[in-house]
Amino acid sequence: MRTLYHYPLHPGCRAVRIAFAEKKLKLNTVLIDPWSPEPDFTALSAEAMPPVMTDLTATGPVTLAGTIAICEYADEGSSRNPLLPGERQDRAEIRRLCAWFEGRFDFDAGGLILSEKLGATRLGGTPEMATLKEGRAALAEHLDYMAWLLERRDGLAGPNFTLADIIAFSHLSCLDYLGEVPWRERKSVAEWYARIKSRPSVRPLLADRVPGLRPPAHYGNLDF
Amino acid sequence: MRTLYHYPLHPGCRAVRIAFAEKKLKLNTVLIDPWSPEPDFTALSAEAMPPVMTDLTATGPVTLAGTIAICEYADEGSSRNPLLPGERQDRAEIRRLCAWFEGRFDFDAGGLILSEKLGATRLGGTPEMATLKEGRAALAEHLDYMAWLLERRDGLAGPNFTLADIIAFSHLSCLDYLGEVPWRERKSVAEWYARIKSRPSVRPLLADRVPGLRPPAHYGNLDF
Numbered sequence: 001m002r003t004l005y006h007y008p009l010h011p012g013c014r015a016v017r018i019a020f021a022e023k024k025l026k027l028n029t030v031l032i033d034p035w036s037p038e039p040d041f042t043a044l045s046a047e048a049m050p051p052v053m054t055d056l057t058a059t060g061p062v063t064l065a066g067t068i069a070i071c072e073y074a075d076e077g078s079s080r081n082p083l084l085p086g087e088r089q090d091r092a093e094i095r096r097l098c099a100w101f102e103g104r105f106d107f108d109a110g111g112l113i114l115s116e117k118l119g120a121t122r123l124g125g126t127p128e129m130a131t132l133k134e135g136r137a138a139l140a141e142h143l144d145y146m147a148w149l150l151e152r153r154d155g156l157a158g159p160n161f162t163l164a165d166i167i168a169f170s171h172l173s174c175l176d177y178l179g180e181v182p183w184r185e186r187k188s189v190a191e192w193y194a195r196i197k198s199r200p201s202v203r204p205l206l207a208d209r210v211p212g213l214r215p216p217a218h219y220g221n222l223d224f
Numbered sequence: 225m226r227t228l229y230h231y232p233l234h235p236g237c238r239a240v241r242i243a244f245a246e247k248k249l250k251l252n253t254v255l256i257d258p259w260s261p262e263p264d265f266t267a268l269s270a271e272a273m274p275p276v277m278t279d280l281t282a283t284g285p286v287t288l289a290g291t292i293a294i295c296e297y298a299d300e301g302s303s304r305n306p307l308l309p310g311e312r313q314d315r316a317e318i319r320r321l322c323a324w325f326e327g328r329f330d331f332d333a334g335g336l337i338l339s340e341k342l343g344a345t346r347l348g349g350t351p352e353m354a355t356l357k358e359g360r361a362a363l364a365e366h367l368d369y370m371a372w373l374l375e376r377r378d379g380l381a382g383p384n385f386t387l388a389d390i391i392a393f394s395h396l397s398c399l400d401y402l403g404e405v406p407w408r409e410r411k412s413v414a415e416w417y418a419r420i421k422s423r424p425s426v427r428p429l430l431a432d433r434v435p436g437l438r439p440p441a442h443y444g445n446l447d448f
Contacts (some may be wrong), residue, residue, distance in 0.1 A: 046321075057313050067323075068292075068319060069320040069322075072319055073312055092294065092297040093293075095293035099293060152238060181226040
């Protein structure tokens with residue numbers, strides 16, 4: 001009995017859901033409001049923010065927190081569909097990219113846009129335009145870097161589908177829900193994104209809706 | 225032939241050096257000035273910041289970046305002295321704590337203090353007092369959290385020495401060099417720190433000096 005406490009437009013929560021689905025491991029979910037979490041939830045872990053997961057192991061109940069920690073736990077839960085395939089240098093490159101998106105991408109770009117737009121919707125008020133502008137400028141640079149990687153390799157971290165794809169996709173898909181990704185100028189990134197969007201592990205996430213925010217028409221379209 | 229590009233008071237660089245020493249794997253080092261890195265160095269990886277490592281593998285040369293990615297690469301380099309011991313839930317807790325220090329601790333506390341004080345020394349000028357004050361207040365909270373963990377477990381992530389100890393120690397030791405850790409009020413954290421300080425993997429780091437900054441007398445003292 002494995003339960004993920006999540007928010008649908010949180011990149012890390014999306015990554016955990018995709019990781020468990022790729023590994024064919026069942027995951028129950030409980031919705032958390034990050035702007036007003038229940039004390040029962042915040043008491044679970046010092047992070048006090050999703051993603052947090054509880055599981056029942058052979059030695060007793062455990063609580064896990066942190067996107068990459070939970071995703072690697074999923075990966076180690078079964079040998080099927082490894083999320084960090086290859087040699088140890090390949091895993092180092094996958095982990096470098098995971099840290100890139102969870103750290104730099106989120107700090108410079110994704111986190112600014114998401115917190116401004118989602119916060120304004122949830123709490124009322126209007127997004128701070130200067131912050132949005134800063135986030136959008138950084139997002140353009142990160143997309144250029146992704147395009148550079150994708151044009152040099154047959155995939156983000158190489159030809160295999162990996163945890164780096166899952167985490168990068170999770171960040172971009174939250175921004176895409178908000179119509180914030182300038183796809184037109186980045187064909188290689190759009191093609192990579194469309195390939196991941198049609199994976200069976202991803203499709204259920206695309207049906208999630210957040211009250212007061214409707215995604216653009218292309219968001220759930222698997223052909224784009 | 226494995227080379228780490230590093231800066232002595234960068235927590236991630238310290239963690240990589242300790243990880244390789246714990247694994248008994250040889251590591252050459254090249255000093256980088258983060259405020260004025262050479263183009264040869266910034267061309268190595270998109271991170272353009274230490275830690276960056278080059279290695280020669282059976283399939284050719286590789287470049288690695290990112291603290292946790294490189295430390296896990298070290299761990300996978302030999303089965304000796306595992307840095308993520310135990311079951312997969314134990315590894316999840318180790319990885320949660322690694323992400324905690326590399327992310328939240330650095331963002332809230334350590335990074336603010338280090339960048340203000342080291343930047344002021346390296347570039348001239350005086351540290352911004354409001355930023356230092358904010359970092360110190362957050363540091364006190366993080367130390368309280370560490371004390372809470374250490375008092376409930378026989379170690380940070382449990383009784384074994386792990387990558388979580390290495391990364392937490394690396395962050396604290398950079399701050400300790402600057403005399404920024406209020407040890408007196410946190411006996412359990414000070415005892416944990418002193419135990420790690422006397423490991424053979426750590427001692428060489430304590431001899432590093434940064435021009436213009438002299439550490440406090442207790443910094444290199446293994447009995448404290």
